[in-house]
Amino acid sequence: MAVDYLYYLRADKLPHMWCPGCGVGVVVKSMIGAIDQLGWEKNDTAVVSGIGCTSRAPGYMDMNTLHTTHGRALTFATGVKMAAPDKHVIVISGDGDATAIGGNHFIHACRRNIDMTLIIVNNNIYGMTGGQFSPTTPYGAKAATTPHGNIDPSFDLAQLAIGAGATYVARGSVDNARMVQKYIRDGLAHHGFSVIEVLSNCHTQYGRRNKMSDPITMVDWIASQVVPRNKAEKMSPEELQGKIITGELHRNAERPEYTDEYRKLIERVQAKQAARAGARP
Amino acid sequence: MSSGHSDKSEIVFWQGNEVVAEAAIAAGCRFYAGYPITPSSEIAAVMAERLPEVGGTFIQMEDEIAAMGAIIGASLAGKKTFTATSGPGFSLKMENIGYACMAEVPCVVVNVMRGGPSTGLPTALAQADVMQARWGTHGDHPTIALAPAYHREIYLCTIKCFNYAEKYRIPTMLLLDEVLGHLSEGIQVPDPSEYEIFDRVKPSVPPEKYFPYDSSFGDVPPMATYFEGYRFHVTGLNHNRTGFPTTDPEICQQEEMRMIRKVMKDAEQLAEYEEYRMEDAEVAVFSFGSTARGARVAVDEARKQGIKVGLLRAITLWPFPDRKIYELARQVKAFVVPEVNLGQIILEVERASHRDMPIVGVNRVGGVPIPPGEIFNKIKEVARDGR
Ligand SMILES: Cc1ncc(C[n+]2csc(CCOP(=O)(O)OP(=O)(O)O)c2C)c(N)n1
Ligand code: SF4
Ligand SMILES: [Mg+2]
Numbered sequence: 001m002a003v004d005y006l007y008y009l010r011a012d013k014l015p016h017m018w019c020p021g022c023g024v025g026v027v028v029k030s031m032i033g034a035i036d037q038l039g040w041e042k043n044d045t046a047v048v049s050g051i052g053c054t055s056r057a058p059g060y061m062d063m064n065t066l067h068t069t070h071g072r073a074l075t076f077a078t079g080v081k082m083a084a085p086d087k088h089v090i091v092i093s094g095d096g097d098a099t100a101i102g103g104n105h106f107i108h109a110c111r112r113n114i115d116m117t118l119i120i121v122n123n124n125i126y127g128m129t130g131g132q133f134s135p136t137t138p139y140g141a142k143a144a145t146t147p148h149g150n151i152d153p154s155f156d157l158a159q160l161a162i163g164a165g166a167t168y169v170a171r172g173s174v175d176n177a178r179m180v181q182k183y184i185r186d187g188l189a190h191h192g193f194s195v196i197e198v199l200s201n202c203h204t205q206y207g208r209r210n211k212m213s214d215p216i217t218m219v220d221w222i223a224s225q226v227v228p229r230n231k232a233e234k235m236s237p238e239e240l241q242g243k244i245i246t247g248e249l250h251r252n253a254e255r256p257e258y259t260d261e262y263r264k265l266i267e268r269v270q271a272k273q274a275a276r277a278g279a280r281p
Numbered sequence: 282m283s284s285g286h287s288d289k290s291e292i293v294f295w296q297g298n299e300v301v302a303e304a305a306i307a308a309g310c311r312f313y314a315g316y317p318i319t320p321s322s323e324i325a326a327v328m329a330e331r332l333p334e335v336g337g338t339f340i341q342m343e344d345e346i347a348a349m350g351a352i353i354g355a356s357l358a359g360k361k362t363f364t365a366t367s368g369p370g371f372s373l374k375m376e377n378i379g380y381a382c383m384a385e386v387p388c389v390v391v392n393v394m395r396g397g398p399s400t401g402l403p404t405a406l407a408q409a410d411v412m413q414a415r416w417g418t419h420g421d422h423p424t425i426a427l428a429p430a431y432h433r434e435i436y437l438c439t440i441k442c443f444n445y446a447e448k449y450r451i452p453t454m455l456l457l458d459e460v461l462g463h464l465s466e467g468i469q470v471p472d473p474s475e476y477e478i479f480d481r482v483k484p485s486v487p488p489e490k491y492f493p494y495d496s497s498f499g500d501v502p503p504m505a506t507y508f509e510g511y512r513f514h515v516t517g518l519n520h521n522r523t524g525f526p527t528t529d530p531e532i533c534q535q536e537e538m539r540m541i542r543k544v545m546k547d548a549e550q551l552a553e554y555e556e557y558r559m560e561d562a563e564v565a566v567f568s569f570g571s572t573a574r575g576a577r578v579a580v581d582e583a584r585k586q587g588i589k590v591g592l593l594r595a596i597t598l599w600p601f602p603d604r605k606i607y608e609l610a611r612q613v614k615a616f617v618v619p620e621v622n623l624g625q626i627i628l629e630v631e632r633a634s635h636r637d638m639p640i641v642g643v644n645r646v647g648g649v650p651i652p653p654g655e656i657f658n659k660i661k662e663v664a665r666d667g668r
Contacts, residue, residue: 010514013525042512043508043509043510043512044508046358046507046508048354058514059514059516059525059526062512063512064357064507064508064511064512064513065512065513065514065515066354066357066514066515067514067515067516067517067518068350068353068380068517069350069376069377069380069517072346072347072350072376072377074347074350075342075346075347075348075349075350075351075354075377076350076351076353076354076357077354078314078340078342078347078350078351078354079312079314079350079351079352079353079354079355079356079357079358079362080354080355080357080358080507081354082312082338082340082351082355083312083338083354083355083358083359083360083362084358084359084507084508087358087507087508104343104344104347105343105346105347105350108342108343108347262338265333266333266336269333269334270333270334270336273334
């Protein structure tokens, strides 16, 4: 059944502010597709973001939306979810937002394992502020603040999420929207903290400085680097040099989910209280 | 402040910090997020214990920035929320305090002040964050900050902070200091009949007619709750009445002015104070928080020596009691302003007096309370030579 995208969008807020061809559009479309597949109610869903091009997404979505401060989306989202554990909370964030200024919140959200989903649109750059390098800018790349080439080592976001304890981690790329939607859907459906990294194109700020100023060239470049996990498993380390593995990379259904744990804690405390009250003469 | 006594309730011995926590629960707070810091940590400990008992939520976050974000998020989901901290943590909270001002989200921030700048004197008192409480976050914004001096008053002021947060849709501040936070004092827990509880006004219109900043309902627009069908947008960007970003200079100016006006039009009612032996006073001591306890002793001592001196004790620091100071500046010939900092609130006394007159500070920053004797000496000096 075809998805009625406009049903989920605030049509009066269009046209959007993104550059034509920006990869964030693929991610928003996939998000809506996934929400629709799961049948989530708009009223029951909150979409939270920080600051950046990516973080403008919630404004276009007809849900309970929260555009917060740079890097802090997960902290606000934690408050929303802990206050309303039976509702859905999705966070959408840029690579800088989620893992530079928001890096501490990111690892702790993974550790806590609250049932929320973080979608990181990794375009390897600070898009909104004019193309400064981010924690995921590749070695040697040009950015507004690496005019002589980037010497900063970069993060592998999916590995970082796995290491920090996220219980569902997947990586997709905007050249394969179908899979992006699948990972988002699986992440949303997962009961625990899920992270979906989406490799995306910022041709305007990253591509322009690195000989890929149009979206097609840049998406082709992304496509040329990614290798699906099942294929990668059959490749040698030499063949995998410079490749980025996509797919569902991690899933753990064992770790307790945090709002469940807190609910049990309340039950325990209140049972003790009741017993104490009953014991009183 | 209400001062009714209820004989039915027993006397409990609580630290100031415990008073805050118990009062928060009485005020209807059901969500606390924090990060440990001396001398405020007991507040978190009591909240961690008490909130589950009343079905509320406690969460210890990874830092103060996160704690501030979490209480804003939980408030949008309908809870009364607060966080408590001290100097270094107060600094970290500033950006998201500004967010709560801009997005008009009720919440309470408690700062149990300690010595500093920086890590300073973690276990010793100061009153050096009073200007930070007013101006710490960037941009123009409204502030309500209460600074009680006695444990019963801490209880009632904590409740007022929640009420004002809900009533004005702002982050309000409760300023204690290390001495008050850690001092155990017997208090009779105020009976609910002694205070009011105010809950935010929710929209009376259906979702399709709702705008989160619709000033046709007044300067404090009704606030919807997430997940109740209103599906509104919240941003820290300048926005119009719909909640969506705008850069229109007229709208930005009007909205920022409304945000200030909603508090300042009630400034006089908000600016509570206590006058002690002020009737015939020729010298006024202006003080707040734990320092005011010593100031009171100094006033009594000076009165014994025939000096006509009184105490104006601010309970609300922001909005500042401008009018009272203005009036007093026409009654007394001098002000003495003791504060545990190097001269902050004295600037406000100077400003509000609108008069060239002796206004002298008594200041300490070494982490110890100002001895009443020092205040007394200054009163004597000023009474003698007007300086
Ligand atoms: C505290 C703070 N520091 C800096 C900024 C400026 N700033 C806005 S967006 C941004 C980077 C955004 O990059 P990313 O998160 O990767 O998002 P993108 O625009 O690439 O989607 C920065 C540094 C800010 N808004 N707040
Ligand atoms: S600057 Fe980059 S990230 Fe921002 S909208 Fe344009 S292409 Fe997208
Ligand atoms: Mg980016």
